[in-house]
Structure formats: structure tokens, C-alpha cells
Amino acid sequence: MTDSVAGISGMIIEKLLANPKVPRDINGNSKIVEDLAFDSLAVMNFVMEIEDELDVSVPLDKLADIRTINDLAACLHTLKASQA
Amino acid sequence: MIDIFAKHAALRAAYEGLTAASPRNPFEVVIERPLSATVGLIEGRETLLFGTNNYLGLSQSSRAADAAIETARTMGVGTTGSRIANGTFGLHQRLEQRLASFFGRKHCMVFSTGYQANLGTISALVNKDDVLLLDADSHASIYDGAKLSGAQVIRFRHNDPVDLEKRLARLKDHPGAKLIIAEGIYSMTGNVAPLDKFVDIKTRYGAYLMADEAHSFGVLGEHGRGVAEMQGCEDGIDFIVGTFSKSLGTVGGYCITDHDGVDLMRLCSRPYMFTASLPPEIIAATLAALDDMEARPELRVKLQENAARLHAGLKAAGLQTGEHVSPVVAVTLENIPQAVGFWNALLENGVYVNLSLPPATPDNRPLLRCSVMAAHSAEEIDKAAAVFKAVAEHFQA
Numbered sequence: 001m002t003d004s005v006a007g008i009s010g011m012i013i014e015k016l017l018a019n020p021k022v023p024r025d026i027n028g029n030s031k032i033v034e035d036l037a038f039d040s041l042a043v044m045n046f047v048m049e050i051e052d053e054l055d056v057s058v059p060l061d062k063l064a065d066i067r068t069i070n071d072l073a074a075c076l077h078t079l080k081a082s083q084a
Numbered sequence: 085m086i087d088i089f090a091k092h093a094a095l096r097a098a099y100e101g102l103t104a105a106s107p108r109n110p111f112e113v114v115i116e117r118p119l120s121a122t123v124g125l126i127e128g129r130e131t132l133l134f135g136t137n138n139y140l141g142l143s144q145s146s147r148a149a150d151a152a153i154e155t156a157r158t159m160g161v162g163t164t165g166s167r168i169a170n171g172t173f174g175l176h177q178r179l180e181q182r183l184a185s186f187f188g189r190k191h192c193m194v195f196s197t198g199y200q201a202n203l204g205t206i207s208a209l210v211n212k213d214d215v216l217l218l219d220a221d222s223h224a225s226i227y228d229g230a231k232l233s234g235a236q237v238i239r240f241r242h243n244d245p246v247d248l249e250k251r252l253a254r255l256k257d258h259p260g261a262k263l264i265i266a267e268g269i270y271s272m273t274g275n276v277a278p279l280d281k282f283v284d285i286k287t288r289y290g291a292y293l294m295a296d297e298a299h300s301f302g303v304l305g306e307h308g309r310g311v312a313e314m315q316g317c318e319d320g321i322d323f324i325v326g327t328f329s330k331s332l333g334t335v336g337g338y339c340i341t342d343h344d345g346v347d348l349m350r351l352c353s354r355p356y357m358f359t360a361s362l363p364p365e366i367i368a369a370t371l372a373a374l375d376d377m378e379a380r381p382e383l384r385v386k387l388q389e390n391a392a393r394l395h396a397g398l399k400a401a402g403l404q405t406g407e408h409v410s411p412v413v414a415v416t417l418e419n420i421p422q423a424v425g426f427w428n429a430l431l432e433n434g435v436y437v438n439l440s441l442p443p444a445t446p447d448n449r450p451l452l453r454c455s456v457m458a459a460h461s462a463e464e465i466d467k468a469a470a471v472f473k474a475v476a477e478h479f480q481a
């Protein structure tokens with residue numbers, strides 16, 4: 001499930017939906033800050049959960065370019081691939 | 085024309101919402117003047133100060149005040165320049181030697197604030213080819229230093245050696261230097277870092293370890309050298325950063341190390357090079373406060389007693405506090421309106437604490453940050469705990 005960008009994106013959405021405060025209608029194109037109302041700290045803390053799932057660490061500078069859930073999935077996929 | 089302030093719209097909305105709901109602006113509390121270490125005049129009332137970093141009460145040290153006055157009279161009040169250009173006095177070197185010997189280390193660099201000590205140390209030690217591993221709850225000055233350095237930044241879970249190790253293991257093929265940064269006592273929660281465990285990990289992974297003992301210097305350890313002394317792992321700390329603005333009651337910061345490479349930091353650390361050095365009267369006061377601190381180890385004993393008393397008092401009042409008994413005790417509340425109301429009621433009843441709001445707090449929940457001093461009397465602590473209890477009961481009713 002986590003060896004493709006789509007698979008990672010699906011896993012992220014599943015994790016997000018476990019939080020009752022997150023809107024129910026999110027998809028890969030949802031913007032993390034604008035649509036999910038996450039502040040910068042909430043984004044960093046959420047990313048930590050995903051990191052554990054995929055056994056990667058995301059350097060903070062990489063987060064600066066991420067807007068959507070799919071962006072995050074693509075970033076994680078690249079990091080994972082470069083680690084293998 | 086684009087409104088340059090438009091980016092602050094969300095901040096403004098949050099600020100206006102908060103100040104509208106509060107009888108007084110929490111960001112503009114004025115201590116008209118301190119009457120002693122533990123009592124200040126606020127809104128014309130004598131108020132118990134339980135929201136400072138004056139752990140040993142030394143901001144009111146008469147020895148330090150005398151030293152400052154004498155030095156200002158004989159040397160003037162400022163240096164007008166930076167350490168490398170035109171701002172190094174004999175006193176700067178004396179302070180550096182004094183601190184290095186206090187810690188039993190070879191080198192000390194003094195900075196104009198603790199904030200700059202973090203910026204100046206981190207940005208000089210690592211660059212874009214290196215990796216920083218920061219405790220997730222690190223102080224803003226550590227995050228800002230990381231940004232200034234350009235190094236890759238990886239956060240590990242707060243106080244979690246297992247998480248740190250996992251992240252170092254993922255970096256095993258990374259060619260850059262790795263620097264782990266943790267604090268001694270965390271300023272918002274009073275949590276104490278497991279530095280001894282971090283030392284074990286950094287040794288096994290060939291990383292460096294920096295400890296910011298801003299809130300633990302003068303407070304923990306038999307001689308006041310901080311958490312590393314208390315945990316018996318000083319040899320494993322490569323760089324100690326700290327500040328004079330808390331237990332010593334003045335202003336300024338430092339970096340201490342045995343690594344000789346630090347000499348060149350004086351020629352490449354921008355927050356060291358491009359700002360005016362500490363004024364002589366501040367150095368004199370700092371040296372005198374250090375004398376006071378060394379001459380009166382009973383201050384630390386009293387501080388621990390007081391910390392335990394406040395912690396127990398707040399717990400007995402049914403408040404949610406951390407588990408660590410340390411001079412910082414954080415009371416966690418559920419939401420911002422409750423925290424604002426609680427904080428106002430405390431102040432109206434003569435107790436000043438710090439209102440700390442997300443995102444400056446962990447877990448996205450507001451805190452009332454309380455801190456004790458060696459100078460507090462048992463009666464003052466009991467009074468504060470009683471006011472907390474009464475306010476809490478009022479809010480539950």
C-alpha cells in the first residue's frame with residue numbers, strides 16, 4: 001500500500017480521518033493548512049505520525065514546499081525511495 | 085499597493101478575539117516595579133510573582149547591584165561595539181575564564197543574550213551538509229538557529245531516546261555531521277531531559293550533543309551545573325549553551341566546550357560578530373551573581389523544597405500538572421477561554437503567573453506556567469496554591 005504515491009496518500013487520509021476535527025470530505029488535493037485548518041506545529045506533529053508508519057524522517061525544509069496531501073505523499077515516496 | 089500587513093490577518097483575528105474576551109491584555113502586563121524578588125507592584129497592587137525565571141532570586145542580589153554600580157562608575161555603561169571589531173574588554177575575558185572553570189571545561193564564548201548564544205552556536209557548528217536532530221519541543225531560539233544554519237532539521241519526539249535512536253539509524257549513510265540538541269529543563273512544562281540516555285546514543289552513532297541548560301543552570305546538580313551534572317553525564321555533552329537571564333538574574337548567554345575548534349567560531353558566528361558585546365556593568369553583575377550562587381548552595385536546596393511544595397500544593401488543589409518536580413510547574417487547561425479567565429482571576433487575587441498559549445505550548449493546549457524561586461517563603465507558596473484552588477473551584481462551579 002505504501003510503495004506508491006497513491007497508496008501513501010490513501011494512508012495519510014485514513015490517518016487524518018481518525019481525528020474527528022478533520023473535515024470528512026478531504027481528498028488528495030485538499031490543502032493541509034487551508035482546508036484542514038492545521039497550523040505549522042500541527043503539521044509537524046502530524047508528519048511525525050506518518051514518519052513512524054513509513055520509517056522515514058522528513059527534514060523540516062521539505063515541509064515548506066508542501067501544500068496538499070498529495071504533495072506530502074509524493075515527498076514521502078521520494079524519501080522512502082532514496083532510503084531503499 | 086499590496087498591504088504589507090495582510091499576512092497578519094489570522095494573527096490579528098486571534099489576538100483581537102483573545103483581548104476582547106479578557107479584562108486586561110495578557111501581553112501587556114506591566115510590573116510597575118519589583119518590591120523584592122518575590123513581590124511586584126502590578127495595577128497598583130502588591131502581587132506575588134510566580135511567573136519569572138528568577139530561580140535563585142539573584143536579580144535582586146545586592147552584591148550584583150553593587151558590582152554593577154561600581155563598574156558603571158569606573159568603566160562606563162557600554163562597549164559600543166562587537167567582540168571582534170571593538171567591543172572586547174578585559175571583563176569579557178574574565179567572565180569567559182570564570183565560566184569555563186565553573187564548568188571545568190576549556191573554552192567559553194559569551195554572547196549578548198541566550199537567544200544569540202543558540203543562534204550563534206548552532207549556525208557556526210552546522211551547515212547545509214549536516215543534520216540537526218532537535219527535540220520537538222525545543223525553544224524558538226534553537227529552531228531559529230537551525231534555520232540560520234541551513235542544516236537539514238529533523239525533529240524527534242520530546243524527551244524520547246527511542247525515537248531519537250530510530251532517526252539516527254535512518255541517517256546511517258548520511259555523510260554530514262550530526263548534532264543532537266536538547267534542553268535541560270523545558271521552560272514551559274518543567275520537564276527534565278534524559279541527557280544521560282542521549283549521551284549513550286550519541287556515542288554509539290558518532291553524533292555530537294548540545295544541551296541548552298538555560299533553565300537548569302544554577303538550579304540542578306550539586307554545584308548547579310545543570311541536568312548533565314545531576315545525571316552524571318557531563319563528559320558526554322559536547323556543547324553546553326545557557327543564559328545569565330534566569331538563575332543569575334542579569335542578561336547574556338554562553339557556549340561552553342572542550343572542543344578546540346570552537347576558537348574559529350569567533351570568526352564565523354554571525355550572532356557573535358555582528359552585534360554589540362555585553363556592557364561592563366552587566367558582566368560585573370553577572371560575575372558577582374555567580375559568586376553569590378557558588379557561595380550559597382543552600383539556595384538550590386531551598387529552591388528544590390519550594391518546587392516540591394508548589395507542585396504538591398497545585399496537585400492537591402486538583403490541578404493538572406506535570407510529573408517532574410521542578411521549579412517550573414505547568415498547569416494544563418482545556419481551552420483558551422478557560423485559560424484566559426483563570427489567568428485573569430489569579431492576577432486579580434494577587435498571583436502573577438504566565439499565560440502560555442499554543443503554538444508556544446506542546447499538545448496544542450494552553451498552560452499556566454508557574455515558577456518558584458529560592459526566595460519564596462512557605463507562606464507565599466501556600467497562598468498561591470490556595471488562590472489557585474479557589475479560582476479552580478470557581479471555574480468548576
Ligand SMILES: Cc1ncc(COP(=O)(O)O)c(C=O)c1O
Nearest residue numbers: 197198199223225271298327329
Ligand atoms: C531554553 C531556552 N534557551 C534560550 C533562551 C533565551 O535566553 P535569553 O533570555 O538569554 O535570550 C530561553 C529563554 O527565553 C530558553 O528558555
